[in-house]
Amino acid sequence: MARPRTPAGRARLAVDRLAEEYPGGAAALCELSFDSPYQLLVATVLSAQTTDVAVNGATPALFARYPTPSDLAAAVPEDVEELVHGTGFFRAKTRSIMGLAAALEDRFGGEVPPRMSDLVTLPGVGRKTANVVLSVGFGVPGFPVDTHVSRLTQLLGLTEESDPVRIEAEVTALLPRREWGATSLRLILHGRRICVARRPRCGQCGLADFCPSVQAPVAPAARRPARPSGSGLLQASETRPPVRVSDA
Numbered sequence: 001m002a003r004p005r006t007p008a009g010r011a012r013l014a015v016d017r018l019a020e021e022y023p024g025g026a027a028a029l030c031e032l033s034f035d036s037p038y039q040l041l042v043a044t045v046l047s048a049q050t051t052d053v054a055v056n057g058a059t060p061a062l063f064a065r066y067p068t069p070s071d072l073a074a075a076v077p078e079d080v081e082e083l084v085h086g087t088g089f090f091r092a093k094t095r096s097i098m099g100l101a102a103a104l105e106d107r108f109g110g111e112v113p114p115r116m117s118d119l120v121t122l123p124g125v126g127r128k129t130a131n132v133v134l135s136v137g138f139g140v141p142g143f144p145v146d147t148h149v150s151r152l153t154q155l156l157g158l159t160e161e162s163d164p165v166r167i168e169a170e171v172t173a174l175l176p177r178r179e180w181g182a183t184s185l186r187l188i189l190h191g192r193r194i195c196v197a198r199r200p201r202c203g204q205c206g207l208a209d210f211c212p213s214v215q216a217p218v219a220p221a222a223r224r225p226a227r228p229s230g231s232g233l234l235q236a237s238e239t240r241p242p243v244r245v246s247d248a
């Protein structure tokens, strides 16, 4: 098969290959646990700068105690802080989720609105979180751009933009609307597992035959000697937690 020469051609091939690699729709591909758009919205805000595993460890107790936006809006902040402590930045996150719960109660009858124009008026909610809620929670077209989506769309030559809003506009113009949400989630999974920042595993990548950024394997003689064990620099970069879908 000829190697695609245009962003549109690469986008079409990437959509097909990623769908084979990561099957399922946006809701199935999302690694956050949730039972409703309200839970998904709160979980997505909590996922800033932490892992989905950490969020999934905190939310069952949080939603058991505060099952509705009304309950969360009326909570004692210190009690919420204790429940979300394990997700990091717990004071700021408590302010955000209590603020958005109050806004849902005051302005939307306690329901999460299924529109971008309404979602971005909620405290702590930007286009990225709103697009997660739309595509994963409501099954309507939305293309969240997080750090993985930003990096991979540039590496794959789908855009030269670095601003998330411009990336969203350029890349969605290349994709069928029905593929927006799932393609974003698949790019995030690919960025976590294969196209890892600083050390992409091109040899294991199903997009390598048309990716303009593919890296050739490093010959053994050219490899740099390994750092002595215990090097803080290497450990710091190797253990850096992945950035999650969120707006923080």
Ligand code: SF4
Binding pocket: 152, 155, 156, 194, 195, 196, 200, 201, 202, 205, 206, 207, 208, 211, 212, 213, 214, 215
């Ligand atoms: S070929 Fe390499 S740089 Fe391109 S998407 Fe795959 S892992 Fe990333």
